Amino acid sequence: MEQTTSEKILDIAQSLVVAGGYNGFSYADISDAVGIRKASIHHHFPTKAELVQVLVDRYTQRAESGLKSLREHVPGPVEQLQAYLNYWQKCILDASEPFCVCAMLAAEIQMLPEPVAAHVRRHFENLAAWLTSVLKAGVEQKLFRLARSPEEEAQILMASVHGAMLSARALGDPNLFAAIVGPQIAKLRA
Amino acid sequence: MEQTTSEKILDIAQSLVVAGGYNGFSYADISDAVGIRKASIHHHFPTKAELVQVLVDRYTQRAESGLKSLREHVPGPVEQLQAYLNYWQKCILDASEPFCVCAMLAAEIQMLPEPVAAHVRRHFENLAAWLTSVLKAGVEQKLFRLARSPEEEAQILMASVHGAMLSARALGDPNLFAAIVGPQIAKLRA
DNA sequence: ATTAAACTACCTACTAGTAGGAAGATACAA
DNA sequence: TTGTATCTTCCTACTAGTAGGTAGTTTAAT
Numbered sequence: 443m444e445q446t447t448s449e450k451i452l453d454i455a456q457s458l459v460v461a462g463g464y465n466g467f468s469y470a471d472i473s474d475a476v477g478i479r480k481a482s483i484h485h486h487f488p489t490k491a492e493l494v495q496v497l498v499d500r501y502t503q504r505a506e507s508g509l510k511s512l513r514e515h516v517p518g519p520v521e522q523l524q525a526y527l528n529y530w531q532k533c534i535l536d537a538s539e540p541f542c543v544c545a546m547l548a549a550e551i552q553m554l555p556e557p558v559a560a561h562v563r564r565h566f567e568n569l570a571a572w573l574t575s576v577l578k579a580g581v582e583q584k585l586f587r588l589a590r591s592p593e594e595e596a597q598i599l600m601a602s603v604h605g606a607m608l609s610a611r612a613l614g615d616p617n618l619f620a621a622i623v624g625p626q627i628a629k630l631r632a
Numbered sequence: 633m634e635q636t637t638s639e640k641i642l643d644i645a646q647s648l649v650v651a652g653g654y655n656g657f658s659y660a661d662i663s664d665a666v667g668i669r670k671a672s673i674h675h676h677f678p679t680k681a682e683l684v685q686v687l688v689d690r691y692t693q694r695a696e697s698g699l700k701s702l703r704e705h706v707p708g709p710v711e712q713l714q715a716y717l718n719y720w721q722k723c724i725l726d727a728s729e730p731f732c733v734c735a736m737l738a739a740e741i742q743m744l745p746e747p748v749a750a751h752v753r754r755h756f757e758n759l760a761a762w763l764t765s766v767l768k769a770g771v772e773q774k775l776f777r778l779a780r781s782p783e784e785e786a787q788i789l790m791a792s793v794h795g796a797m798l799s800a801r802a803l804g805d806p807n808l809f810a811a812i813v814g815p816q817i818a819k820l821r822a
Numbered sequence: 823a824t825t826a827a828a829c830t831a832c833c834t835a836c837t838a839g840t841a842g843g844a845a846g847a848t849a850c851a852a
Numbered sequence: 853t854t855g856t857a858t859c860t861t862c863c864t865a866c867t868a869g870t871a872g873g874t875a876g877t878t879t880a881a882t
Binding site (some may be wrong): 461462463465466541544545546548549550551552553562563566567589590594597598600601602603604605606608609611612613614618621622625626628629 | 651652653655656731734735736738739740741742743752753756757779780784787788790791792793794795796798799801802803804808811812815816818819
Binding site for chain 1 (some may be wrong): 826827828829830831
């Protein structure tokens with residue numbers, strides 16, 4: 443076996459959350475997709491809240507280590523930012539992950555179990571912090587010229603990314619993501 | 633009577649959709665809030681799909697006439713744009729409508745009944761068209777200087793608005809909306 | 823012998839939706 | 853003006869199906 447049942451469950455659950463949010467899927471849906479009985483899923487994840495909590499935790503950890511390795515292995519701030527956006531562009535174009543799990547859950551954050559909501563909030567904070575640090579580095583190297591503080595520009599950029607995902611989804615046009623986000627980074631260049 | 637039962641149902645349903653999306657509420661929730669039996673709601677709206685369809689239709693019509701009257705009654709393009717953003721800023725700050733109904737539904741558009749999805753899509757198109765026409769007028773009057781075409785800048789602006797709503801909600805900070813969207817219009821000024 | 827992981831079978835609560843009837847208002851003809 | 857038919861709105865009572873979750877058992881590997 444190359445993938446544990448728990449991982450299969452989490453993968454399926456994640457794609458279901460991306461498609462329809464917290465209330466958009468059931469244990470029965472996972473059961474069908476994984477090929478396991480409903481009760482067996484409860485063996486791995488006693489409650490739905492716990493399942494989604496683990497799912498979001500895994501997601502944020504992966505995101506954080508992914509962003510960290512971009513900062514370490516990609517040469518300059520401009521390229522780091524571009525690599526981040528390329529990642530999403532690819533995910534959206536090939537429909538492998540057409541929406542951010544945390545963005546989806548953020549929309550319904552009022553209805554989420556508190557621990558899940560807290561994880562979602564933290565992902566937004568982490569992403570904003572990462573963008574801020576990349577922008578700061580870019581300013582120091584005179585690669586970016588910002589109209590506002592790095593913190594503000596990071597918030598603007600993050601909002602653009604999420605908004606672009608939403609527009610691409612709403613209008614059924616995957617290319618819209620790059621069309622929206624591309625010009626936004628161009629505007630930051632010195 | 634100053635508000636019909638149907639309108640009450642639609643109002644409640646709308647606030648429930650804004651809070652938790654299509655799958656985030658039930659007829660029982662509406663029943664509790666309106667003070668009417670579940671079956672009576674089915675008298676006014678036979679199915680949930682029809683209810684949400686009417687709800688979205690009402691929403692898009694109101695939005696369209698609201699935007700239209702902004703163009704007619706507010707002096708210049710800059711002020712029209714600002715008035716649109718002020719409207720949302722107010723809705724978010726006083727929590728009267730902390731998220732756009734169609735943005736919420738767009739996130740789960742894959743799971744929506746087709747007629748509802750079509751209405752949501754059209755709202756995005758209408759809003760983009762309105763923003764485009766405002767930007768065009770602003771360029772003609774030399775009030776805006778755009779880096780890209782009005783169509784592209786309109787898409788960017790719309791995405792910023794939706795992304796800003798999401799960030800404000802995710803981070804629980806209503807002021808974040810204006811902090812994100814404000815600088816975006818400033819950048820368009822000539 | 824233990825333990826993890828799967829199963830069958832079930833529970834309660836809730837889902838959207840239906841059937842049929844009661845109360846009241848409106849219309850209209852005798 | 854009364855009787856009656858109709859329409860609207862809401863009700864009680866119900867259905868079939870699905871939700872998340874539990875109890876107890878089998879299977880199989882350690």
